[in-house]
Amino acid sequence: METSPDGVTWRTGATRRPEACGNDVVRLDADEAVRYVRMRGVHRKTTWGYSLYELGVYGTPAP
Numbered sequence: 001m002e003t004s005p006d007g008v009t010w011r012t013g014a015t016r017r018p019e020a021c022g023n024d025v026v027r028l029d030a031d032e033a034v035r036y037v038r039m040r041g042v043h044r045k046t047t048w049g050y051s052l053y054e055l056g057v058y059g060t061p062a063p
Helices: none
Strands: 002-004 036-038
């Protein structure tokens, strides 16, 4: 997962490489100001691409 405060500058917020399917919960540092979040696939498990059912982002909006 990558995060950005402005949609231009991106940094790696978390890296997950699960061996099996399932739910992954990724938590970011509470003091990090993030406005944009994107999932970046690096290695496909199948020839058909990535399978992402749902991506949710929860938090408190900055003032």
